Amino acid sequence: MYRDATRFKRFTRRVALLGGGKFVLLSLLAGRMYQLQVIESDKYKTLAEENRINLRLLPPPRGRILDRFGRPVAINQENYRVTLVAEQVSNVEDLLDSLSGILSLSDHERQRILREVRRRRDFVPITVRENLEWGDVSRIEVNAPDLPGLSIEVGQSRKYPYASDFAHVLGYVSAVSENDVTGDPLLELPGFKIGKNGVERVFDLSLRGKAGNSQVEVNAMGRVIRELSRQEGQPGDDIKLTIDRDLQKLAADRLKQEESAAAVVMDVHNGDVLVLSSVPGFDPNRFVTGLSSRSWRELLNDPRTPLINKAASGLYAPGSTFKMAVALAALEAGIVDQDHEVFCSGHTLLGNTKFHCWEKHGHGWQDMLDAHQNSCDVYFYDIATRVGVDRIAAMANKLGLGRKTGIALPGEKNGTIPTRAWKKAALGSSWQLGETLITGIGQGFVLTTPLQLAVMTSRLANGGFAVTPRLVRPQLDDGRSADPKFKPVGISDRALDIIREGMTRVTNVQRGTAYSARISDKGMEMAGKTGTAQVRRISKAERETRVLKNHERPWKERDHALFVGYAPTKNPRYAAAVVVEHGGGGSKVAAPIARDLLRATQMRDPSGSDAVPNDEFLPSKSEEA
């Protein structure tokens, strides 16, 4: 017999060892469980939540932009796009073939779609085409049974119903560029658009609103399982402009009869800008969807500068519209009075240099009112010489020329009002007397914007208060808008009365330079001043033979036509400035436009009430968009 007892003894010993070993190992498992599930549990809980939860931003609807009566001029429109979910499609190529029968897909688009299909996960919707026409949407919907995996989604995109008429005021929204990124997570959303110009840019933060977010549970593949919580964003604020939509449209239509022009109409008391128009414009809607580089170059190279807001950023020699500043400087300095007379023979001599009057036969004896009425250059050569350039510049600055008005638009220009010091600093040479003469008729170094001219006219009209233009009225707590109190700029009423009388004569006396552009409606009479700014030097030789008429010269060499005016002549309320680039004479071209605008403005009297005025009188009734 074998000795089972010894064998059992050894077996028992070994079993005890084995059991002990196993117990140690199982304790190790329990220890590890304790480590993972108790000691490090918080860390893993966080990781599990991070796994599980994705935070998605919900872009807020952008605030609308309204005109002064609350009528929208920039809105959010539903935008249809067709998307494709690859996992619902058996063969993407085949699907795109069938889709080509409905939408024409370029090879380029096709490549992009196939590339995205390969790159994205199967269940992620891929945009096939954005901004679908309604016709395409319905054709796709009708054919939906044959197009599995395709669906129409609705988004919001910015729409400017008045297209180019408001382009320079509103600007446009466009895709975020790298320079725009500020840390606002909204800006990193694909497809998010921000204001790139105009009011859209200046008020971008208010219009943008605050992003909402949605916490969604996702699985390991990234597929959304359900929404856990949702916090709606805060929609952007609406911005209410001072612009009157109908007047703005009227101005654009009127200016479009010229090649290139700008006009501003404003309230002389509170600074409300009712019209701010620059023509030609551009269609801001095209910037929203993305402009081709060819179209962009075309806009950029157009000699009529459609991208530039000529009303606030176009610089023009004011020409004779500057004469009120010269006359005021002389009156306020006490050098001349209303009765000061100058004989105009058609030119004046300074040394050997002849300075011509626009009337080459001369105006004869002219006092201050005559000189305004006839826009006599020789008279202003005389008083400019007497008062000196620095005092003219000081007056021009008081009237708001030569510096930004501070309107809420990007790219506003300062312009130039020359002084002796300015010339020394800018050009390094000293001031010449001849330059004072040229400055006296608003030529030479003087450069202003149409907006500045409107401000100047407003200050002349409102009794010398330092009104500044505004596009948006500040809101009081009770929701009503506040009218600012402007300080007097420090010009005597007596002097202003003389100037206003001169301006009234321009349009209301038969020989006045803009009599043909008068407003004859009782109580709406307009006062103003014409201006014609040379854009090239007239050579001596040319003057001796014959000065070419404007229409005989190439467009680019024709004079700029200007007009500034206010109405009514008694208790003025509205001021206007019009510049027609290379339009020829101010009296023939610019004055009628200003007349039409000021007449229509008075008829509507938009400052008078908060209700939309009757628009019967408008020459072309605007169709509602």
Place this chain on the structure above:
Amino acid sequence: MGTFFSTPRLSLGRKMLQINWGLILIVTATAAIGLAMLYSAANGSWNPWAGRQLIRFGVGLAVLIVIALVDIRFWWRYAFLIYGALLCLLVAVEVFGSVGMGAQRWINLGVIRLQPSELMKVGLVLALARYFHGLSTEDVGRIPYLIVPLILVALPTALVLKQPDLGTALFLIMIAGAIFFVAGVKLWKFVVVLGAAGAAVPIVWSTLRSYQQKRILTFLDPESDPLGAGYHILQSKIALGSGGMFGKGFMQGSQSHLNFLPEKQTDFIFTVLAEELGMAGGLALLGLYVLMMIYGFAIGLRARTHFGRLVALGITSMVFFYVFINIAMVMGLIPVVGVPLPLISYGGTAMLTLMIGIGFLINVYVHRDVTISRTGGGA
């Protein structure tokens, strides 16, 4: 026949009474937890896993009882035959399984698909127990007597490695090691073998498939490649850790229900449990396994035949290795080698293997007083 067995056969009725119902209760409770976890893993559905697993458990229970009731001497007698048959099946998998199937682990018997390498774990226990049963204490100490059992281990291990299934191969070696150990093989021999194995590591390393090498490498630092090879282990640890002390609640595991867990119904089922029921649930399950093993040890110590003792310890070790390797694997302690959690993981052969194993354990208990001489005669 009668002369062969020295003790009289017990009647079927008496044997039924002898069956260790406590152990069967523990097994059933464990399987019930497994079904609940499979039900949860399928997002609260009997399909596709829990329902089929229930049927398999039923079949397994029947097999268990049949095995338990057959006379232990029958198993002793045919131990080598069973081992040989399973070896043939492994060869068959190698030959037929290679046609039309990617992984050469399964053999299709028409009704069920068998994974012979799993069954071989029990077959090897039987064969080694039978062999050591016939050795005297002195013989166990002699090296030439170790050649046969080493061949018994080497043949199936080599076949399984060729499939290739590194996990099961190592599993077979470990079960064999446990039996060698309790059979009384000298400790220094284990030391020598382990030393030799250590020396062989670089050689074996070069023969491993790249995916196997990668698994071992990422095991060392799984977080170095969180989206690639280390993803499974990291996600498993996140699931476990986020379960905390008491878990997220039944069917509430975000990691498992959102598919962050790989193979959650098979190898990573413990993670589902630990995420949803927490450390409490994990320890409870571990407790059930410990009870199962205590039963195994007790049965082994109580048995009067050396064959029965070795079978009991071999089966108990098998259960232990299943549990330890699987749980250590999902907790990031050892490489992911693909070992299921017995009675919990979805899978037919693994379930069957374990039920067969427990069947033998109970068989040893039922026949605890039967004696078989070293050469076959009753004592």
